[in-house]
Amino acid sequence: MTVLLDGKKLATTVRSKLKERTATLRAKGIIPRLVVIMVGDNSASAVYVRNKKRAATEVGIEAVDLHLPGTTSQDELLALIDQYNQDPKVHGILVQLPLPQQIDEKVVTQAISPLKDVDGFHPMNVGQLFMGTPQAFPCTPRGIMELLAAYDIEVAGKNVVIMGRSNIVGRPMAALMVNHDATVTITHSKTQNLAAITRQADILVVAIGRGEFVTKDFVKPGAVVVDVGMNHNAEGKLVGDVKRDDMLDHASYLTPVPGGVGPMTIAMLMQQTVEFAERS
Numbered sequence: 001m002t003v004l005l006d007g008k009k010l011a012t013t014v015r016s017k018l019k020e021r022t023a024t025l026r027a028k029g030i031i032p033r034l035v036v037i038m039v040g041d042n043s044a045s046a047v048y049v050r051n052k053k054r055a056a057t058e059v060g061i062e063a064v065d066l067h068l069p070g071t072t073s074q075d076e077l078l079a080l081i082d083q084y085n086q087d088p089k090v091h092g093i094l095v096q097l098p099l100p101q102q103i104d105e106k107v108v109t110q111a112i113s114p115l116k117d118v119d120g121f122h123p124m125n126v127g128q129l130f131m132g133t134p135q136a137f138p139c140t141p142r143g144i145m146e147l148l149a150a151y152d153i154e155v156a157g158k159n160v161v162i163m164g165r166s167n168i169v170g171r172p173m174a175a176l177m178v179n180h181d182a183t184v185t186i187t188h189s190k191t192q193n194l195a196a197i198t199r200q201a202d203i204l205v206v207a208i209g210r211g212e213f214v215t216k217d218f219v220k221p222g223a224v225v226v227d228v229g230m231n232h233n234a235e236g237k238l239v240g241d242v243k244r245d246d247m248l249d250h251a252s253y254l255t256p257v258p259g260g261v262g263p264m265t266i267a268m269l270m271q272q273t274v275e276f277a278e279r280s
């Protein structure tokens, strides 16, 4: 029997705990405040922005949503970021990725104060994470760690294979797993004998952005499978990077899509905003 890791349910628990912390902050006159900046129109991004807004309101975080036109220049965006960097009433700043082509994501990521970097994408925070002294966590990898912990899935000493080397998921996931004493392998599009490597995994984290790519052949029986993918298949249905039906009665645990990793990402974004407000 394969157990589905219920991220939707755990996210609800996380949010209810955060509600108490924001109440304590508010009693001290501190309103946790998160600024979310979206540039241009991206239907996928709009869904995330909406979900974030709803979660923030529920937990007592004030979310300031800024929707800038797709023609916004890099300098305009940087000026806005600087304004919020300096505003003591703002505890978290998130610039929704991807950005339009006239804006350099690297420049923007570095412009956000590391102290307000709720995504954990600033090179300073990435460096601290890799050195084992994290000051901020990338939300998706952190959400995955919380989900595994909630189901008492041990990572120490385990073979963890991560498919994908993105700055948002794969690389920081590897760092977090190493910090928790896992033995980590990162695979990517140039990896040879891919399935032979992924079949070594006790825990397989898949973040490659290819719908239903991971079949039974890639997974050792009894492995834990974490699916970070969000893709639309030919029928327009939301599917992960993992072929779900192949995993049932094959994997020991599986994160569903939707309802697995996604809701945890948002819950961790809220948690980090509260943590930053508590530090202020």
Ligand SMILES: Nc1nc(=O)c2c([nH]1)NC[C@@H]1CN(c3ccc(C(=O)N[C@@H](CCC(=O)O)C(=O)O)cc3)C=[N+]21
Binding pocket: 045, 047, 048, 051, 094, 095, 096, 097, 098, 119, 139, 230, 238, 257, 258, 259, 260, 261, 262, 263, 265, 266
């Ligand atoms: N600066 C930045 N930080 C991000 O964290 C970031 C980003 N840019 N750009 C886009 C990606 C993607 N992302 C998601 C978060 C939650 C869900 C989510 O809530 N998913 C739900 C609902 C899915 C649905 O209803 O369609 C689920 O999986 O159950 C999805 C995707 C954050 N991202």
Ligand SMILES: [Mg+2]
Binding pocket: 007, 256, 257, 258, 259, 260, 261, 262, 263
């Ligand atoms: Mg999910």
